[in-house]
Amino acid sequence: MTAVQGLDWIGADWGTSNLRVWALDAAGRVLVRAESEDGMGRLDRAGFEPALLRLVGGWLPAEGRTTVVACGMVGSRQGWVEAPYRAVPCTPFGRGPLARPETRDPRLSVHVIPGLRQDSPADVMRGEETQIAGYLVRNPGFDGVICLPGTHTKWALVSAGEVVAFQTFMTGEIFALLTRQSVLRHSTGGAGWDGPAFAEAVSEGLSRPERLAAALFALRAEALLHGLTPDRARARLSGLLIGSELAASRPFWLGQKVAVVGAERVAAAYAAALGQQALTVATAEVEPMTLAGLAAARSRIAEAIA
Amino acid sequence: MTAVQGLDWIGADWGTSNLRVWALDAAGRVLVRAESEDGMGRLDRAGFEPALLRLVGGWLPAEGRTTVVACGMVGSRQGWVEAPYRAVPCTPFGRGPLARPETRDPRLSVHVIPGLRQDSPADVMRGEETQIAGYLVRNPGFDGVICLPGTHTKWALVSAGEVVAFQTFMTGEIFALLTRQSVLRHSTGGAGWDGPAFAEAVSEGLSRPERLAAALFALRAEALLHGLTPDRARARLSGLLIGSELAASRPFWLGQKVAVVGAERVAAAYAAALGQQALTVATAEVEPMTLAGLAAARSRIAEAIA
Numbered sequence: 001m002t003a004v005q006g007l008d009w010i011g012a013d014w015g016t017s018n019l020r021v022w023a024l025d026a027a028g029r030v031l032v033r034a035e036s037e038d039g040m041g042r043l044d045r046a047g048f049e050p051a052l053l054r055l056v057g058g059w060l061p062a063e064g065r066t067t068v069v070a071c072g073m074v075g076s077r078q079g080w081v082e083a084p085y086r087a088v089p090c091t092p093f094g095r096g097p098l099a100r101p102e103t104r105d106p107r108l109s110v111h112v113i114p115g116l117r118q119d120s121p122a123d124v125m126r127g128e129e130t131q132i133a134g135y136l137v138r139n140p141g142f143d144g145v146i147c148l149p150g151t152h153t154k155w156a157l158v159s160a161g162e163v164v165a166f167q168t169f170m171t172g173e174i175f176a177l178l179t180r181q182s183v184l185r186h187s188t189g190g191a192g193w194d195g196p197a198f199a200e201a202v203s204e205g206l207s208r209p210e211r212l213a214a215a216l217f218a219l220r221a222e223a224l225l226h227g228l229t230p231d232r233a234r235a236r237l238s239g240l241l242i243g244s245e246l247a248a249s250r251p252f253w254l255g256q257k258v259a260v261v262g263a264e265r266v267a268a269a270y271a272a273a274l275g276q277q278a279l280t281v282a283t284a285e286v287e288p289m290t291l292a293g294l295a296a297a298r299s300r301i302a303e304a305i306a
Numbered sequence: 307m308t309a310v311q312g313l314d315w316i317g318a319d320w321g322t323s324n325l326r327v328w329a330l331d332a333a334g335r336v337l338v339r340a341e342s343e344d345g346m347g348r349l350d351r352a353g354f355e356p357a358l359l360r361l362v363g364g365w366l367p368a369e370g371r372t373t374v375v376a377c378g379m380v381g382s383r384q385g386w387v388e389a390p391y392r393a394v395p396c397t398p399f400g401r402g403p404l405a406r407p408e409t410r411d412p413r414l415s416v417h418v419i420p421g422l423r424q425d426s427p428a429d430v431m432r433g434e435e436t437q438i439a440g441y442l443v444r445n446p447g448f449d450g451v452i453c454l455p456g457t458h459t460k461w462a463l464v465s466a467g468e469v470v471a472f473q474t475f476m477t478g479e480i481f482a483l484l485t486r487q488s489v490l491r492h493s494t495g496g497a498g499w500d501g502p503a504f505a506e507a508v509s510e511g512l513s514r515p516e517r518l519a520a521a522l523f524a525l526r527a528e529a530l531l532h533g534l535t536p537d538r539a540r541a542r543l544s545g546l547l548i549g550s551e552l553a554a555s556r557p558f559w560l561g562q563k564v565a566v567v568g569a570e571r572v573a574a575a576y577a578a579a580l581g582q583q584a585l586t587v588a589t590a591e592v593e594p595m596t597l598a599g600l601a602a603a604r605s606r607i608a609e610a611i612a
Contacts, residue, residue: 016489117527117531118527119531119532121520121524121527122524122527122528122530122531122532123523123524123527124526124527124530124531152489152523167520168523168524168527169519169520169522169523170488170489170490170519170522170523171519173488173489174480174484174488174522177483177484177487177488178480178483181483181487182476182479182480182483183322183458183476183479184476209515209516209518209519210515210516210550210553210554211554212515212518212550212554213475213476213477213515213547213550213551213553213554213555214427214473214475214554214555216475216476216480217429217458217474217475217476218427218428218429218474220430221424221427221428221429221430221474222428224428224430225423225425225428225430226425226428241519244516244518244519245519247516247519248516248517248518248519248520249519249520
């Protein structure tokens with residue numbers, strides 16, 4: 001293995017299911033990226049360093065310590081080192097030092113970004129604060145709502161550089177469970193997409209969210225009795241769930257400037273759903289926002305050391 | 307193996323996940339019961355007869371054919387023989403002959419009860435029509451709503467001996483997926499029950515069903531930040547889901563006489579939730595209703611042969 005030429009630091013997004021790492025130069029450009037399924041969920045405390053080294057061991061120069069900046073569930077109580085939540089309202093990042101796990105390999109200097117908590121209504125995030133920080137770096141002075149769709153979609157109200165409040169929805173996880181493991185898997189197996197069916201279902205879910213419970217099995221029955229296609233059923237299910245989420249998150253987005261930060265397909269779905277509500281929506285990909293956030297954290301570490 | 311003395315016929319409730327069979331005498335008394343996990347979902351067409359014989363092969367006398375009356379997914383298109391749905395409004399059972407799969411074993415004479423369909427809103431049931439028939443045998447002249455909670459809860463409006471309309475809710479399956487496979491499994495693992503938390507959550511789910519999507523992750527966050535106990539979280543989740551179901555099924559139960567037919571714990575939960583709405587609710591166990599329904603189907607077969 002040969003070290004990566006020009007490597008200045010390493011960024012890591014370490015969630016429950018996946019570990020993603022980037023080798024970065026001093027200007028924050030990506031030199032190499034790698035990922036594995038060594039998420040927090042399958043590691044005990046002693047497993048984190050070997051999991052990290054499996055991906056980045058070959059990138060490191062033999063001399064000196066390379067800074068690794070990590071965000072996500074790696075900082076939870078069951079993670080590598082607990083980085084206690086900071087309470088909103090607050091800036092996405094604090095001024096204090098980051099949590100530091102002990103490492104056996106002398107080439108590593110690991111720093112873990114803490115997540116955010118909201119006491120009432122109770123809510124937590126780990127990882128999304130870094131994407132929010134990155135979005136604010138890229139869009140200075142942004143005031144409005146940032147929607148971060150994913151397994152657990154977060155809605156964050158941002159004002160004057162602070163996260164004022166946020167709320168989590170399990171929409172992505174529920175969609176995955178229903179389409180992969182429930183009786184609906186027989187009726188929603190399509191790989192395609194039906195835009196009009198999605199749009200109609202968003203309106204239904206948003207205007208009559210109380211009918212969601214009744215609308216789900218109807219997808220199965222419509223497939224059995226009336227030939228509802230898998231693509232259409234899948235788009236309808238997604239629309240019903242996102243529409244219901246929009247009904248419950250209305251206090252966040254109503255009358256606001258909204259930015260959706262997410263993977264391409266899911267971000268497009270949320271942007272389309274919000275667009276139906278006559279909102280102007282900006283979208284941004286996750287990876288550049290995560291990297292901008294990690295770089296901001298990295299520069300604070302460098303300042304603190306200097 | 308020795309045949310069961312006094313065996314007159316065999317009843318079978320053959321669902322997606324399980325096969326339950328009863329050896330019955332001429333008065334409909336249970337002589338032996340057995341069950342396996344040979345549900346429709348894991349069998350191909352050639353697998354049904356061997357699966358049945360694994361349970362009842364030892365019960366059968368060597369001479370003559372023993373009548374087996376079966377309900378449930380065994381009659382679906384992917385089942386042993388398709389028993390086409392009958393369309394509501396209709397009586398739970400029709401007058402025509404039942405579907406007959408071919409059998410290789412000369413000791414078997416198998417009859418499969420068809421399910422019910424509703425064209426609009428699209429819905430289907432297989433198995434519950436037999437429980438409804440049984441409930442009507444045991445409660446002649448019943449007019450009102452029968453709620454059959456389970457993996458897929460059915461609400462059926464019954465009048466003058468006919469199923470007028472029905473609706474299916476995936477509440478049981480969603481509860482199982484969320485408590486076993488979602489992030490909530492960490493917070494809802496209790497075996498106990500918190501009645502007041504359940505009651506409060508039913509009220510919340512019923513009066514503000516649009517908040518369901520927001521209330522789910524809050525269970526996880528409340529556990530992390532404020533020590534919500536697993537028993538309380540589990541009861542709250544159940545209450546929120548059942549409350550949301552009650553909001554969507556209100557047209558069925560409002561102002562009606564309601565009978566809940568289900569397994570003890572889940573029937574008690576539904577009865578408690580409905581009781582909060584100032585309804586008088588009767589409850590009945592599933593097995594005796596299934597057996598009464600199968601016996602009614604059996605007597606029609608006997609009449610048709612006589």
